[in-house]
Amino acid sequence: METRITVDGERLIADFMTLVSIASHSREEMHVASYIRGAVEELGFAVTEDDAAVAVGGTSGNLIVRVPGDETRPVVLLMAHMDTAVPGQGVQPVRKADRITSDGKTVLGADDKAGVAGLLHLMRALASGAVDPHPPLEIVFTVCEEIGLLGAKALNPSALRSRYGFVFDSGGDIGLVVTGSPAQAKLRAVLRGRSAHAGVSPEKGISAIEMAAEAIAAMPLGRVDDVTTANIGTIKGGYASNIVCDMVELIGEARSSDAARMQAQQSAMVAALENAARRRGGIAECEWLDSYPVLSVSRDAFILDVAAKALHDVGVQASFGATGGGSDANVVAGMGIPVVNMAIGYQQIHTLEEFILLADLHRAAELMIAVVRRCHEIQGD
Ligand SMILES: [Zn+2]
Numbered sequence: 001m002e003t004r005i006t007v008d009g010e011r012l013i014a015d016f017m018t019l020v021s022i023a024s025h026s027r028e029e030m031h032v033a034s035y036i037r038g039a040v041e042e043l044g045f046a047v048t049e050d051d052a053a054v055a056v057g058g059t060s061g062n063l064i065v066r067v068p069g070d071e072t073r074p075v076v077l078l079m080a081h082m083d084t085a086v087p088g089q090g091v092q093p094v095r096k097a098d099r100i101t102s103d104g105k106t107v108l109g110a111d112d113k114a115g116v117a118g119l120l121h122l123m124r125a126l127a128s129g130a131v132d133p134h135p136p137l138e139i140v141f142t143v144c145e146e147i148g149l150l151g152a153k154a155l156n157p158s159a160l161r162s163r164y165g166f167v168f169d170s171g172g173d174i175g176l177v178v179t180g181s182p183a184q185a186k187l188r189a190v191l192r193g194r195s196a197h198a199g200v201s202p203e204k205g206i207s208a209i210e211m212a213a214e215a216i217a218a219m220p221l222g223r224v225d226d227v228t229t230a231n232i233g234t235i236k237g238g239y240a241s242n243i244v245c246d247m248v249e250l251i252g253e254a255r256s257s258d259a260a261r262m263q264a265q266q267s268a269m270v271a272a273l274e275n276a277a278r279r280r281g282g283i284a285e286c287e288w289l290d291s292y293p294v295l296s297v298s299r300d301a302f303i304l305d306v307a308a309k310a311l312h313d314v315g316v317q318a319s320f321g322a323t324g325g326g327s328d329a330n331v332v333a334g335m336g337i338p339v340v341n342m343a344i345g346y347q348q349i350h351t352l353e354e355f356i357l358l359a360d361l362h363r364a365a366e367l368m369i370a371v372v373r374r375c376h377e378i379q380g381d
Helices: 009-021 030-042 052-056 110-127 150-154 208-218 259-280 302-313 328-334 358-375
Strands: 046-049 063-067 076-081 099-101 137-142 164-170 176-181 183-192 222-225 228-237 247-256 283-292 319-322 339-343 355-357
Touching: 009 030, 009 099, 009 110, 009 358, 030 046, 030 063, 030 110, 052 150, 063 110, 076 110, 076 150, 076 328, 076 358, 099 358, 110 137, 110 164, 110 355, 110 358, 150 328, 164 302, 164 328, 164 358, 176 302, 176 328, 183 208, 183 259, 208 228, 208 247, 208 259, 222 259, 228 259, 247 259, 259 283, 283 328, 302 339, 302 358, 328 339, 355 358
Parallel strands: 076 137, 076 164, 164 339, 176 319
Antiparallel strands: 046 063, 063 137, 099 355, 176 339, 183 247, 183 283, 222 228, 228 247
């Protein structure tokens, strides 16, 4: 099967350089969204913007491009996010012999503009007929991925027809297919004691700081087991050395790729707080907020086969793995849509040293085309 399509490398690089130059911190994606919209409409595809801007309090919603295709095939979802990590304002991309970097003052934003550029490139190939025949596609550009997958969470699942999908937003070498990533939940706990003068009448006080110390010491934290992690990230409270502290606020999190262990971990953290409060005569107020659901693709899922074949088409051996971080793929998986997150070659993400090799930028775009071609082999039911 001939799946190689020559990617116009210079056009791709130019697109990428333009995209990274357009600042798009989370909630400030308006300008990059309008650039994408212009490019897509020029190709003749319909773009809709959903109402995620309201949900996230930002300047743009998610963009959804519907590309008609062979209706005997299931609709496929392809995704990348438009926002970047900070500092991402005034990015000056520098093209070197084999790579593109920033000027060292900002991130590059290849996370995830390399995904965006690749998808624009794919659409150019689709518009030219070079990828025919292909299944119908829903190509989604999300907002606010970097601040808790807020854009993906604001997507209306009933607006999507996709039966399975691919997110192009993992760092590292092309070939990695992320098939697992834990669910995350955030804890906010307030411990209340009673203030008193620390020198005159300490016995009248109930120290929330001592309560917190006892609770945290009793908690399973760090790498709790092979699929579970937990952390207390911030602790705030107190006024002065001579006042018994009456209130402490703790912010923490738990992650697990196993639902039962997640539940057990959350209960254990709450129990530690409540026990400490009870023993010392104080009060613990604990609140968990689910951040995002688990991504867990089974080894025999057809989608892994599609990913592996597409990678093979671009000359790379697939490797499947799990990661501790979340991505839009977690949210899509939570909608019941089978999905994987594919590495597209950007390196050193969220640092001023972030870069992407020209060869990887090129290969990522080729990979997206190969994925769509391989998806056409998947029959509807
Ligand atoms: Zn990303």
